[in-house]
Amino acid sequence: MESVRVQLSGNRIKAYGRIVSAATDSAPAFSASYDLVTDESGATKRLSMTVTSAERERQLSIARDEENMWLVQDHTGQTSRAAFDGALDVDVVFSPFFNALPIRRTGLHQRLDSVSLPIVYVWLPDLVVAPVTIGYTGAADGIKVQSPVASATMTVDSDGFIVDYPGLAERI
Template sequence: MLTWRAHDLPRMESVRIQLSGNRIKANGRIVSAATPQTPAFGASYDLVTDESGATKRLSLSVTLAERERQLSIARDEENMWLVQDHTGQTSRAAFDGALDVDVVFSPFFNALPIRRTGLHRRKDSVTLPVVYVWLPDLTVEPVTIGYARTASGIKLQSPVAQTTITVDDEGFPIDYPGLATRI
């Protein structure tokens, strides 16, 4: 079980992680009070990766005061992504060849590409396409995120941050400046 608390906002994430080699099975929840940018919401997720650590499927459920919505994302054998939104509409897209999913407000999802590429164990840099999910509206889009291992941590360049995060020996974030710290 890993838990993060936002640095300066009323938000937390907690996730139960089961590891089998590079394979990850995770069940987590993000809870956020209202902020000037977002309404209060709760988001729960279930994630499964393959043997290489690449995302196979992600199910998300977001609850707001006025509604609840679900989103399902799965990668098929051809590395195409099937996205089913809250209306039941399904779309199929390559998302620029992405193998990972990232969810805004979540330190946990940064561990997926870090662990899959081994950046927590070696100095290197990678720029990767990811399937990016915005909360609480469950918008999905392709983005590119850059990761570079340095002496002080892993430099991260994403749609919402340019910072250096620290990770533990397993590649899971300890501190993500501007977002959250593990407690």
């Protein structure tokens, strides 16, 4: 389950959210809270996350600087700087909300087109950060996404936010 409060100012987004996951065969139960800020174009500027499980609490901070380099401070306090293949967006596994960032930034919700984008990808609950490429294709029935964990056709609203992501979530 994900709950997110979104504040819009043009293409700029401030979002505060929480993802709650029950235990599965491959991961323990956890809660992840986040704070996201984009720039005026909708590109991610900063993401702060805290993941809490029965065993521990860990934090992650990701920020894009004026040279489009990403500064990542992981849960150990270690800081690294990387280009992540020129990525402008962050995606978080299990979150339908983060798919809206590249969709809105590229205007894909307003046109039928295809884009393949480098993305800074955050794996939960481990807070592993890695570059990935995600494909988005606008179609009459929604936006098709091809990510490291899913292939689906999402339905979006007129603002580019996810309404239905089959197999993951449906907005209520």
